[in-house]
Amino acid sequence: MTRRRCYPSDTTNAEWALIEPLLPPPACESPTGGRPEKHPRREIVDAIRYVVDTGQCRCLT
Template sequence: MSSRRAYRSDLTDARWALIEPTLTAWRAVRRGPETAARVHHLREIVNAILYVCRTGIGWEYLPHDFLPYETVYDYYAK
């Protein structure tokens, strides 16, 4: 997990515990043998998506302490 300061839109530990198994399984199914190992934590990706949805900002305006907006948007689009 990252050491960034939490945003109000971040998932609580309890909410993450509810959705983490489903997202981990989804990622495992989408991951083929030719896919490189995942570098980013799913929770940080979800937190970034929630930040964009909650604030209404454009993807390219995602604060710098989140992951690259292209990565976050790619997961959102999938």
């Protein structure tokens, strides 16, 4: 799936390739199981970066 960058603070594909391996595996993929994630991890990282860069919050939709 191709993503469209919306904000200058959004991660590039190269940045995401460096960040993604550092994140823990989703709980739903563990042997004990867990709830599937509601929002894509990259969108959460982008939202955090947006708040850090601008000081403003935007909703995850």
